[in-house]
Amino acid sequence: MKRKFFITTALLLCFGAAFAYFADMNGKWSAMLKGPDGNEFPISYTFKTDGATLTGSLTSAIGTSTISDGVVKGDSLWFTANVGTMKIKNKGRYFADGDSISLRVGARSTHTTLKRVVDK
Numbered sequence: 001m002k003r004k005f006f007i008t009t010a011l012l013l014c015f016g017a018a019f020a021y022f023a024d025m026n027g028k029w030s031a032m033l034k035g036p037d038g039n040e041f042p043i044s045y046t047f048k049t050d051g052a053t054l055t056g057s058l059t060s061a062i063g064t065s066t067i068s069d070g071v072v073k074g075d076s077l078w079f080t081a082n083v084g085t086m087k088i089k090n091k092g093r094y095f096a097d098g099d100s101i102s103l104r105v106g107a108r109s110t111h112t113t114l115k116r117v118v119d120k
Helices: 002-022
Strands: 027-034 040-050 053-061 064-072 074-084 085-092 100-105 110-116
Touching: 002 074, 040 064, 040 085
Parallel strands: none
Antiparallel strands: 027 040, 027 110, 040 053, 053 064, 064 074, 074 085, 085 100, 100 110
C-alpha cells in the first residue's frame, strides 16, 4: 500500500513539474508589492525564458531595471533584480494554471503574487 502511495505521489509531482516546465512563462506579469513601510505599489515584470535561463526586466515607480542570474527549474524560478546599485534576490514558483507566480522578493521575504497581463 505504501509503495502505491509513493509511486502515485512521485508521478503526480513529475507531471506537475513537467507541466510547469513546458508552460509558457514568457510575457508580462504584474502585481502590487508591499514595501517595508506597509505601502503598496505596482510592479511589473517581463520574463523571457530560453531553456532553463530566465532574463527580462522589471518596471516600478523608480524606473525599469534588468533581471540577471535567472534560472527556471521545474516549477521554481530564481533571479536577481538589478535596481540601481542594489541587487535584490527573488525566488518564486510558477503555478500550473499558467496565470500566476508566487514570488518572494529580497531579504525581507516580501511575498506577492504576479498575474499574467493579457493584452486586449
